[in-house]
Amino acid sequence: MPQLDSGGGGAGGGDDLGAPDELLAFQDEGEEQDDKSRDSAAGPERDLAELKSSLVNESEGAAGGAEVPGAGGGARGEAEALGREHTSQRLFPDKLPESLEDGLKAPECASGMYKDTVYSAFNLLMHYPPPAGAGQHPQPQPPLHNKASQPAHSVPQLSPLYEHFSSPHPTPAPADISQKQVHRPLQTPDLSGFYSLTSGSMGQLPHTVSWFTHPPLMLGSGVPGHPAAIPHPAIVPPSAKQELQPYDRSLKTQAESKVEKEAKKPTIKKPLNAFMLYMKEMRAKVIAECTLKESAAINQILGRRWHALSREEQAKYYELARKERQLHMQLYPGWSARDNYGKKKRRSREKHQESNTGGKRNAFGTYPEKAAAPAPFLPMTVL
DNA sequence: CAACCTTTGAAGATT
DNA sequence: AATCTTCAAAGGTTG
Numbered sequence: 001m002p003q004l005d006s007g008g009g010g011a012g013g014g015d016d017l018g019a020p021d022e023l024l025a026f027q028d029e030g031e032e033q034d035d036k037s038r039d040s041a042a043g044p045e046r047d048l049a050e051l052k053s054s055l056v057n058e059s060e061g062a063a064g065g066a067e068v069p070g071a072g073g074g075a076r077g078e079a080e081a082l083g084r085e086h087t088s089q090r091l092f093p094d095k096l097p098e099s100l101e102d103g104l105k106a107p108e109c110a111s112g113m114y115k116d117t118v119y120s121a122f123n124l125l126m127h128y129p130p131p132a133g134a135g136q137h138p139q140p141q142p143p144l145h146n147k148a149s150q151p152a153h154s155v156p157q158l159s160p161l162y163e164h165f166s167s168p169h170p171t172p173a174p175a176d177i178s179q180k181q182v183h184r185p186l187q188t189p190d191l192s193g194f195y196s197l198t199s200g201s202m203g204q205l206p207h208t209v210s211w212f213t214h215p216p217l218m219l220g221s222g223v224p225g226h227p228a229a230i231p232h233p234a235i236v237p238p239s240a241k242q243e244l245q246p247y248d249r250s251l252k253t254q255a256e257s258k259v260e261k262e263a264k265k266p267t268i269k270k271p272l273n274a275f276m277l278y279m280k281e282m283r284a285k286v287i288a289e290c291t292l293k294e295s296a297a298i299n300q301i302l303g304r305r306w307h308a309l310s311r312e313e314q315a316k317y318y319e320l321a322r323k324e325r326q327l328h329m330q331l332y333p334g335w336s337a338r339d340n341y342g343k344k345k346r347r348s349r350e351k352h353q354e355s356n357t358g359g360k361r362n363a364f365g366t367y368p369e370k371a372a373a374p375a376p377f378l379p380m381t382v383l
Numbered sequence: 384c385a386a387c388c389t390t391t392g393a394a395g396a397t398t
Numbered sequence: 399a400a401t402c403t404t405c406a407a408a409g410g411t412t413g
Contacts, residue, residue: 269405269406269407270393270394270404270406271406272392272406273391273393273406274393275390275391275392276390276406279390279407279408280407280408283407287409293408295388295390295407295408296387296389296408296410296411297388298389299388299390299407300389302389302390302391303389303390304390306390306391307391337406338394338395338404340404340405340406341404342404343404343405344386344405345385345386346387346404
């Protein structure tokens with residue numbers, strides 16, 4: 001049983017939350033931090049289109065805050081920051097399509113955030129369905145939905161979502177949400193096994209964990225035959241992707257039945273790490289701001305923004321990620337990341353390694369500076 | 384149409 | 399223990 005850090009701790013047990021070079025990174029974020037505050041002070045509700053067009057024009061001369069170095073002129077400060085920043089942050093300088101550059105030229109691509117994060121937090125909610133058979137266990141209601149007694153400020157970005165799900169009259173769900181067909185509270189009294197921690201250590205966690213642990217309860221996805229079962233992003237139903245080897249088809253044997261059987265098993269995805277959570281939350285915003293759709297480019301921007309985040313901001317995501325992992329462990333006790341190894345087909349490994357030598361990621365799959373074991377971040381204690 | 388690209392972080396695998 | 403590899407999201411691009 002994973003020992004949950006009690007609310008006060010958060011960092012207890014030396015659990016993760018390590019941002020290896022956060023300190024280094026943060027030292028470099030002066031400009032970006034300024035950028036951020038500047039942005040937030042500048043009336044974020046400005047008409048986006050107008051803002052964009054004007055910024056694109058301005059960027060020609062001002063070259064203010066080019067998000068991606070090498071994309072166009074690039075701001076001096078930005079470039080400087082980059083120089084001091086991770087060498088890994090040299091982001092495919094010559095690869096950017098023009099449309100991309102246009103998008104990246106807009107200063108708002110490098111700043112302006114932390115708003116309207118409801119939809120993505122919903123994704124968090126949606127992430128973990130109850131394991132099969134979960135509905136068979138009676139479950140005492142975790143003392144979590146008592147939102148009234150819980151401060152709504154611990155994780156500002158998520159609280160709106162929390163409100164959304166706990167309020168009898170939730171705020172209108174973003175399009176993203178509605179698409180997911182939220183079946184609201186079934187209050188299925190089960191999953192006790194998976195929330196046993198709620199009564200104990202879990203109960204001491206900040207309120208976010210409350211809704212965090214609820215979704216599986218309410219959504220009831222992934223449970224075969226469950227009337228309210230809905231598809232869930234975390235559990236990927238074996239799709240047509242599930243490749244049946246040619247020889248399997250001819251062999252109507254145990255092998256096939258085995259394959260079929262496994263095919264029926266939904267894939268349990270890895271829990272998202274802090275950065276992934278951040279990306280999920282901010283992607284739409286970046287897309288809106290930068291007129292970009294290419295994920296690779298967006299991810300670069302998000303990567304930089306991630307480094308530009310304040311310690312506290314990052315800490316929230318580390319904490320969320322930690323809870324995700326904990327919840328994941330609770331939901332899928334036997335699951336291992338190894339389970340998904342080899343499920344993604346790689347076209348050519350050589351190509352991969354080749355690119356690794358290109359100076360971005362080292363063979364370690366990370367950056368030189370990051371290769372060292374990350375020091376625990378201990379966000380909760382600090383906060 | 385599946386893999387790639389791109390990011391960071393976690394964790395399994397290998398040396 | 400240190401190093402290396404894979405996967406997690408995502409959507410346009412590419413082979």
